[in-house]
Amino acid sequence: MTLRVLDIIEETMVDGVGLRTSIYFSGCNHFCKGCHNPQSWNLHNGEEMTIDELLDIIKADDFANVTFSGGDPLYQCEGVTELARRIKEETDKTIWCYTGFTYEEILDNDYLKQILPYIDVLVDGPYIEELRNTDLPFRGSENQRIIDVQKYLKGEKIMNLWVKVVVWFVCFIFLVDWSFELITMASTMANLVGIAIAIAIFYFTLKTKCFTTITFKTNKNEKGN
Numbered sequence: 772m773t774l775r776v777l778d779i780i781e782e783t784m785v786d787g788v789g790l791r792t793s794i795y796f797s798g799c800n801h802f803c804k805g806c807h808n809p810q811s812w813n814l815h816n817g818e819e820m821t822i823d824e825l826l827d828i829i830k831a832d833d834f835a836n837v838t839f840s841g842g843d844p845l846y847q848c849e850g851v852t853e854l855a856r857r858i859k860e861e862t863d864k865t866i867w868c869y870t871g872f873t874y875e876e877i878l879d880n881d882y883l884k885q886i887l888p889y890i891d892v893l894v895d896g897p898y899i900e901e902l903r904n905t906d907l908p909f910r911g912s913e914n915q916r917i918i919d920v921q922k923y924l925k926g927e928k929i930m931n932l933w934v935k936v937v938v939w940f941v942c943f944i945f946l947v948d949w950s951f952e953l954i955t956m957a958s959t960m961a962n963l964v965g966i967a968i969a970i971a972i973f974y975f976t977l978k979t980k981c982f983t984t985i986t987f988k989t990n991k992n993e994k995g996n
């Protein structure tokens with residue numbers, strides 16, 4: 772399998788935390804106003820490279836982690852996913868991926884979401900000139916988020932399980948109330964209001980814990996920033 776690559780920059784520190792090998796993939800259809808790299812939009816620009824060739828360059832640096840940028844790497848999602856899978860299998864390097872899609876758009880799309888299990892950090896969303904902020908680390912506009920992908924994926928699973936538990940619990944309460952007629956309608960309503968408040972508080976606490984963007988800590992693979 773081959774990928775079209777515009778450029779590879781080794782030992783950079785601007786595309787994520789620590790020292791990184793940045794691979795700039797060709798192709799992008801987001802056409803953001805004020806894009807810093809419009810020549811990257813054409814999928815046919817750049818050079819054809821095999822996954823093995825890219826892996827050789829990545830592995831040649833023992834210290835640098837990896838960043839996928841572009842263009843938008845997800846316009847070659849199948850090949851980039853295969854590259855990410857091989858990096859995870861054959862090295863202990865972390866992967867940052869820049870994309871003009873939002874995390875939610877990726878989750879809703881089977882073709883795009885295949886890459887998520889192999890990505891550590893996603894910098895998501897298009898560049899919006901009106902929201903440009905040069906003080907932001909590692910991104911150009913305020914709408915873009917730096918997402919700890921594995922934490923988000925775990926959060927999705929926890930939230931889905933939690934919603935199922937709540938639905939079953941509420942059904943159970945209704946069944947008990949109606950079957951045994953042990954409590955009056957008033958106390959039933961009070962119970963339900965209390966339960967609803969408790970559920971809402973727990974839901975928002977859990978959601979905040981599960982879906983926060985990354986804080987800038989270095990890990991054992993990263994040299995610091």
Ligand code: SF4
Binds near residue numbers: 802811842843871
């Ligand atoms: S997503 Fe990035 S490369 Fe694509 S148009 Fe927007 S700024 Fe340019």
